[in-house]
Amino acid sequence: MWGSFFRMGFRVLMRQKNYFLLNLAGLTIGIVAFVFIYLYVENALYYDRSWKNYPHIYRVNETYSTGGKEEKMALTPYLLADTLKNNFPEILQSTRLFFTDPSDKNDVSSVNYRGKMYDIPNLTIGDARVFKVFNYRFTEGNPDSCLLNPNSMVISTTMKQKIFGNKPALGKKLKTSIRAYTVSGVFDNKNRPSHLEFDAIISFSSLDKKEQKQLNTNWFWMNCYTYVELADTVNVREFIQRANYFAHMAIGKFVKKQKIKINGYMHLAFQPIQDIHFSQGLLYDSHSNINMTYLYIFVIVALFILLMASINYINFATARSLKRVREIGVRKVMGVFRKQLMLQYISESLIITFTAFILSLSLVELLMPVFNSLVNRQITLVDSLFTGSGLVFGMILIIFMLLLALFSGSFPAFVLSSLQPVEVLGGRGLIFRGRKKHSFTAAGLRKFLVVIQYLVAIGVIISTLVIFAQIHYVKNRPLGFDKKDVVVINSPADTSFRGRASAFVAALKSDTAIEQVATASSLPGYLTEKILVRTSDSSAGHLQTLDGFFVGYHYFNLLKIPLAKGEYFSSAKKNDSVEHFIINEAAVRFLRLEHPLGSYLHTPYTKKGIIIGVVKNFNFSSLHQQIEPLIFMLKPQFVQYVVVRINPYERKEALAHIRNVWKKYNKGYTMYYTFLDQKLDTLYRSDQKMLSLFFYFSLFVIFISALGLFGLSSFLIEQRSKEISIRKVLGGSEKQIVLMLVKEYVVLVLVAGLLILPVVYFFIGKWLQSFAYHINMSLCYFVGGIVLVLLVAFVTVLLKALFMVRKRPVEALKYE
Amino acid sequence: MIETKQLKKVFKSADIETVALAGIDLKVEEADFVSVMGPSGCGKTTLLNLLGMIDVASSGSYRFMGKEVYNLNEKQITRLRKENIGFVFQNFNLIEELSIWENIELPLIYQGIKKSERKRRVREVIDRLEITHRKDLLPVQLSGGQQQRVAVARAIVTRPRLLLADEPTGNLDSMHGEEVMNILDELNKEGMTIVMVTHSHHDASYSRRIVHLFDGQIINENLNRV
Incomplete structure (x- = not known):
């Protein structure tokens, strides 16, 4: 029986190709956007959760103040890691990595192997215990001993592949301009989203003895990230108090010995490692950190996109099915059961939803490289969707598709099949007539859904415009010096x-x-x-x-x-x-x-x-x-x-x-240089990233809401085809009738625009406040956003209205 | 007023051609009242649609008030139609969202007539058709006969020279049908040209001339009660 339903379903869809394609496109785009946002959010939430003992690993941050000004930073003095470990037995392990700025490199970050130079994007220095805390999988070398000896270098599998190809790297010499390092290990950093982004580590013992000694005595030289792994029985709050008391005393001693007079304080904060990716406002913190608020916004946008796509899909399906009331009437006269009608519709729906599902996953896979470069991640669909929590998401997605098919199929079947055959066959081709009230609420609900979609669309577009304007502003604001035409060369x-x-x-x-x-x-x-x-x-x-x-x-x-x-x-x-x-x-x-x-x-x-x-x-x-x-x-x-x-x-x-x-x-020596204005632009990298994300959101949302409006207007305008014909017969010109039809939708968009204004004003205002120097939120961004959406809506409805109005009036009247 | 020569209409769907009108030669003089009769599917409504310029013939010529209609462009045809032709349909075709007054006023709006003049003319026809007291109601709130009165009012409010009526009494009981026919008769006596499609010999008896259609051809024309 299902076979015949699907056969019939295919025939129907092939006959209504435009409907099929539009509906498929809308749903596919919706799923694509949703899956991408899911992958991004899932990846962000997984940050630093792959370490074997991650719930007990903390980074030590520092709050300090001298002369009344408080600052917070992710850096601590080198000696902290050892000092804490030696005095607190509850610290199972401590380690540290030197601060390095990958955007400001000199020739030391390029290594020479057999006469060829290779750039190491992110090179740092670490002590011998780094891999005891961060349990990377090693493909070569021993993680416990690889950073013990001076002039050892541990490289990532990516670097290894780049330099050595498939040959082993262990024991090979890599030369920089100042010395030669021996490769003592290769670690695998794939599928390990982490705030640690180094591609290679040099052993701390490579530094010269004098420098090591200085580092081991100075409390005011903050240049390391310190990590501690606590025993799981530790009362963390109480431990932090004791650690701070200890540090306070130690610093006091140091200050006295150095004969420094200072009016201030230094406080240690222990940040759970999985929180680092979302931390904001710390100096010298990882560049890849993201604002949790953005994540919430993304989740909301994702849900909205999926919701919009689903609403449109159902709207579309219902509107289309009205064209088939006659078919239903005939089937009913032939004695069809409501259940069979429903199954018929559901099987048609299943064809569309599952085509969309497969199509969208293919598209996601196809667009993955573009997406990864946009968000600067290495996400793969297979790893994220078919393993662990991804599998659950995959299942949820499939169940969602089933439910969507079920609902969108059964809704029209339910409404239409509840009609009496005589109602549908009696020449009244249009449903809900003579049941004025019902038709009014159905139309009202559809209009409400469209307003919601336009709310989101206008909100996202206005935000995009403001973000764009602000970034343009910060890049072009006079800074009080001349940043143009300045080349900065990093010395050897x-x-x-x-x-x-x-x-x-x-x-x-x-x-x-x-x-x-x-x-x-x-x-x-x-x-x-x-x-x-x-x-x-x-x-x-x-x-x-x-x-x-x-x-x-x-x-x-x-x-x-x-x-x-x-x-x-x-x-x-x-x-x-x-x-x-x-x-x-x-x-x-x-x-x-x-x-x-x-x-x-x-x-x-x-x-x-x-x-x-x-x-x-x-x-x-x-x-x-x-x-x-x-x-x-x-x-x-x-x-x-x-x-x-x-x-x-x-x-x-x-x-x-x-x-x-x-x-x-x-x-x-390799020359690293940059233009000063370009370097200054990198200060707004995360803002720029947000702009591009919002830009893509806008595209998605505009497309989906336009599709939604097209569906709704098609439905409502087609319902009015007879009225349009009467008006034409009575002498109404095309222009008059089209304007009448379009006007209603323009009003809908305007209402949506007015409703969303305060919300956008609040959120975007907050974002602007994160700049000490920012543009004023003038009315023109709001007007611009609304006009843009209005234009899209206008054209969308116009297409349908023109099509209907151009029809000869007799076509709608001839069945009377 | 109307003169058609070899007017043909062919409907094409997939690979089947249906000939609705197979060469109609029809002449209607000013102030005439013509009934078109014939069995279902003989092309009566198609002919009326062609005469009303809401459909286009496949071939042949149609002269309306001395002008060859098919030499005019869409805009000119629309103008010719809205200034000279009124329609009355079997199922009234009133716009359900508009009140009686608004329905009648609509063609005047489309003709670009000023508000005060519109008011005067709508009042004139609703008084004449005795529907003044219902002017603020919606079409669904009226009986069939009343709805058809409104439809007639809407058709004549522009003072057309030609009134096309497609089975105007088809959906009415005999009493209400009689009322509508009396109105049409009156209008004709005042000089309005009327072409009416009907199945009813009784209704046809009001006209001056009856044209019989069969399979898209005129098979017989006879004068009525001259």
Whole structure:
């Protein structure tokens, strides 16, 4: 019996090809969007949950304050891991990884193997216990001993594949410009979503002994991520208190020994490792962290997309089935049972839903690489959908499809098959007539559903417009210096470069395409140092924290940072007995200096210094943040970056010249460089990502809601085909009738727009507040969003209305 | 007023051709009252639709008030129709969402007539057809006879020169049918040209001329009660 139902179903669908395709497209797109969002959310929730003892692994974060300003960061001093482990037996294991910034690399991140250079995207330094806490599967080497020896390097399977192909890597030498490392292990990082994103680790013992000793004694040198694994019997809250008390005492001792006066505090926070992916607001935290709110928004959007697709599907199915009342009438006269009618409809529905299901999974698989590059993940459909919790999701999806088929099939069957045969055959081709009330509520419900869809569509589109405008704004807002046409070259890590730096700089200047060259170890958009200073007259002599820039001569001229008072650094006036400092206006206010010029500042580790200049405030970090107090110290010998202003009309020549000079002075070193404005743009990477996600949401939502409106308007307009004919016969022009038909839907969209306004205003307003500098939410974004949706809706309905109105009136009247 | 020559209408579906009208030559003079009779499927309604310009012939010529209709474009045809032709249908074809007044007013709106003038003219016809007291009701609230009065009112409110009626009494009992026929008779006496399709010999007896159709052809024309 089912066979005949499916045969009939296929015939019906083939006859109504347009309906079949539209319905299939809507449902498929809905499922595709839903599955993608599910995969993303599932992946995010799985972050750092693959470690064998993850519920008991914590990262130690730090909250500290000096001089009243509190800051939170993910970094802690190197010595913390050992100190805690040695004093608290409940810590089963502790380990640490050095902070590295993968977006700011020098030649050390490229290794030479048999004469070929390979770039390691994310290289870090770790102690020997890293793999005791993070139990990666090793394909080569021993995880327990691989980081014990100096100059050992453990690489990921991806790196191994890139460098060695299918040959074994263990024991092979990888050379950087400063030393050779021995590959001591290969770990598999596939299907291990984690905030740890390193591609290779160098053993801590590779650092020189002097540096190791410093690291092991200094509480104020924060450069490591510290992880601890606690015994599962530990009362965590109580442990944290004890650990903090211990750290407090230890720091007190350290401060006393160093003879530092400081008014502040440092507090350790133990963050469960699976929470890290969602943590926000910590300095030096992982770039891949996401905001939990976004995740909620994604889930809501996903559910809405699926709901919209389902509503449209049911709407469509019902509307279409009205065309078949005659067929039903005939079948009823022949004595069909309602159950058989239902089965007939359900089998048609099953054909569509399962075609859509298979089609959408194929599409997901096909689009996976695009999706992965968009969200910067390595998700595979097979791993996520057919294993573990994915299997459950797969089952749920299948059950959902079954239910959808069942419901969308039985609804029209139920309504239509409940009609008396004479009602359907009696010439009244249209249902619900003579049952005015029923028809009104059915239409009302459909209109309500359409308003809901447009609510979502308008909301998403307005959000997209505002996000776009804000990102455009932050990328183009004047920052108080000139970021254009500045090339930043990362110096070789080799200390021997210092000896030839000035010759390198002089050689760079020799071409007319180069306008200016300066050296520095700090730049806007890069990470800054934190400097402790006190003023001469601060009564208690307490230290306060400022952001610090170490720069060489010509720095201010090159970046065009304007002076408010005093002068720039100059070699002519250099007095070796005191340091020269320049501060920004924010620092003048922060340190409460009435006459900054000539004032002295003291730091714990350097000579006292005199303020010789005050520069105007400029944005040196992302526009999410206000301009912080900043101090410039003259350090011509620190040449982490060579900064070059090039002639914008001779870009090509300038870059060629820079490359040539690099080759001449730094033979064998890989040159890493970037344009300063591009580097600044990366500060908004996560915002940019959100924009692209919202852009795709918009496409999905517009498409699905347009489809929904098309379905609804088709249904309602077709129901009115007779009225349209009468109006035509009475002399109504096409224009008049089409306008009459379209007007109603325009009103629906406007209502949806008005309803969603306050919601969007609230949420997008909140997002904008995350920027210290942001656009004002003007009415034009709202109007723009509504007009856009209106246009799509207008065209959608217009198509159907025109089609109906163009029909000759006799066609609708002839059956009378 | 109307002159058709070899008017043909063929319906095509898949590979079957159905000839609805097989060459009609018909002349209707001003102020005439013509009944079209014949068995079901003989092409009566098709002929009326062609005369009313809501359908197009497959071939042949149709002159309306001296103009060859098939030489005009869509817009010109619409204008010719809405200024000169009124329709009355068997099942009334009132718009259910509009009140009686609004139904009658509709063709005037489509003719672009000013509001005050519309008001005057609608009042004139509803007074004449004695439906004034029901002007604010919806069509479903009226009996069949009353609905057909409204339909007639709507057809004549534009003061057409030609009234096309497709079985105007087909859905009415004899008393109400009689009323509608009396109205049509009156209108004809005032000079309105009427073409009416009917099955009823009684109704046909009101007309001046009867045209008999069979299988899409005129087989017989006879004058009635001259």
